[in-house]
Amino acid sequence: MTAQANGPFQIFFETGKSELGPEAQAEAKRAAxxxxxxxxxxxxxxxxxxxxxxxxxxxxxxxxxxxxxAKVLTDNGVAADRIELRKPETVTAGVGDDRQARRVDVLAAQ
Structure with a gap:
């Protein structure tokens, strides 16, 4: 398992895209x-x-x-009412890896 007890799972995207590639699909399925x-x-x-x-x-x-x-999670049996979308946090280029900036974190809601 790639996550600890409450995650986070990190799903990465290509620049300018919101479609999940094969690696992102696999990680989202693991999260589900x-x-x-x-x-x-x-x-x-x-x-x-x-x-x-x-x-x-x-x-x-x-x-x-x-x-x-969220769609991958619900398609794989996670109840939609358990999922909370949070306002995105801005990551500035030059601070770490740009790939880290193009992601969705899936973690336990606090």
Whole structure:
């Protein structure tokens, strides 16, 4: 299992895209399997974007990415009412790996 007891699972995206590639699909499925085995908690999805493009476009992209991950979770049996979409946190290019900026974290809601 790639996550600790409450995650986070990290699902990575290509620049400017909200579709899950094969690796992202596999990690989202692992997250769904984990949360199906741990039915007592709520799940928070937090989308991140890199600093390329406009802030408004990035906010929409982060939302679409989180919704895409939520769809994989629900398609794999996680109840939609357990999933909470959180406002994306901005990650600025030059701070760590840009790949880290293009992700959705799946973790236990606090």
């Amino acid at each position: 399997d984990f949360w199906n085995a741990h039915k007592d908690g709520k799940i928070a999805l937090s989308g991140f974007v890199d600093s390329t493009g406009s802030a408004d476009a990035n906010a929409e992209l982060a939302k679409k990415r989180a919704q895409a991950v």
